[in-house]
Amino acid sequence: xxxxxxxxxxxxxxxxxxxxxxxxxxxxxxxxxxxxxxxxxxxxxxxxx
Numbered sequence: 001x002x003x004x005x006x007x008x009x010x011x012x013x014x015x016x017x018x019x020x021x022x023x024x025x026x027x028x029x030x031x032x033x034x035x036x037x038x039x040x041x042x043x044x045x046x047x048x049x
Contacts, residue, residue, distance in 0.1 A: 007033040021048045 013027040028041040 007031065022046070023048075 009029075009031045011027065011029045013025070015023065015025040017023040023044075023046045025044040025046075026041065029039070031038040
């Protein structure tokens with residue numbers, strides 16, 4: 001007999017830019033269920049001239 005597994009996924013991100021050309025960005029993702037958890041993320045620092 002198989003039982004159903006509820007899964008929840010979410011993603012959050014932020015991006016900040018300054019007038020002097022610098023910017024910072026970050027994202028974070030997660031997936032959750034009764035049997036597993038998964039996390040991931042990345043960040044970015046950028047300068048444009």
